[in-house]
Amino acid sequence: MKKAIIFFASALLLTGCIKEDSFSNSPEGNFEALWSMIDERYCFFPQAEEEFGLNWNAVHDKYKPKAEACENDAQLFDVLGDMLNELRDGHVNLSSIYGTTQYRDWHQDYPMNFSDSIQRNYLGNGYRVTNGIKYTSLPDSIGYAYIGSFAGGFNSDNLTMMLMNLKENKGLILDIRSNSGGMLTSAEKLAGSFTDKSVHCGYMQHKTGKGHNDFSSPEAIYLEPNKGAIWLRPTVVLTNRGVYSSANYFVMLMQELPHVITLGDVTGGGSGLPFNSTLPNGWNVRFSACPILDAKGNHTEFGIEPDYRIDITSEDWNNGRDTMIEKAKELIFAYYDKISEQE
Secondary structure, eight states: OOOBGGGGGGGGGOBOOOOTTTSOSSHHHHHHHHHHHHHHHOSOHHHHHHHHOOOHHHHHHHHHHHHHTOOSHHHHHHHHHHHHHTTOOTTOEEEETTEEOOOOHHHHTSOOOOOHHHHHHHHOSOOEEETTEEEEEETTTEEEEEOOOBSSOOOHHHHHHHHHHTTTSSEEEEEOTTOOOBOHHHHHHHHGGGOSSOEEEEEEOOBOSSSTTOBOOOEEEEEOOOSSOOOOSOEEEEEOTTOBTHHHHHHHHHTTSTTEEEEESOOOBOOOEEEEEEOTTSOEEEEEEEOEEETTSOBOTTOOOOSEEOOOOHHHHHTTOOHHHHHHHHHHHHHHHHHHHHO
């Protein structure tokens, strides 16, 4: 049975807590509470073990003495944050009065592959903005739209107006580079403007037990078309390592559409829907609890490989030219050249 993907957004509201009588409010008690919570509910242990050899039991043995040696809450916060960073997951956070921890190496060890200064050479001064999307028509009759975030909602009427304003173009470049995410519903809403029928795009699973491999059967995710204007002309989605969370989800949806090509660098990943809970001392914990898989059943937690893997060259960067945008234009032109040859 088909399940509308809007249903899955409700998973973002999952919350929980550790019972006060389960673990003491002490450095050791809070450490054990956090380690056990992750051990029982975190959803990417099998992938982390395969990807970089994570051993969660060894992590326990490494950090327990450090937690027990803490003399104050500030020290404990740093120790627990370092322990969580062993998961290498940007969706795992510990929050308190001392701040919020986050693993950031998922994108910092990769090339930027995006420059807003170079982007201005393409956007110019006459671009329009709708729902936070900057868009314009390039001189080559190709539309260009930059979506820097999915933190805000998208309105069907505004998306329709944007596509109508771009209707004279042969194709469209959707640039989501350095979009670190936001709301899944925003990703779904935008992607729904690029299909005129229901499309199977992936799966979701839920934890069913405390074991690292205890998951439900995959539930199908379908992308449904929006009401209003639908764009079915050639479309190229530009990605870099800064594409994360719901932006990563957007790429997963778009890659199943026949007129869409993905181009750039592998995305940052971050495909798990978060679960929120608290420690005995009241600190908030957020971590990935529900994995999302692509249409072939592959996990997208560690990123999605684009159809065309391309970096911005040093020469182009120095000359204010965007290698990815130029390649996207070539691919759209090539599509029409192929159509002309067939005729």
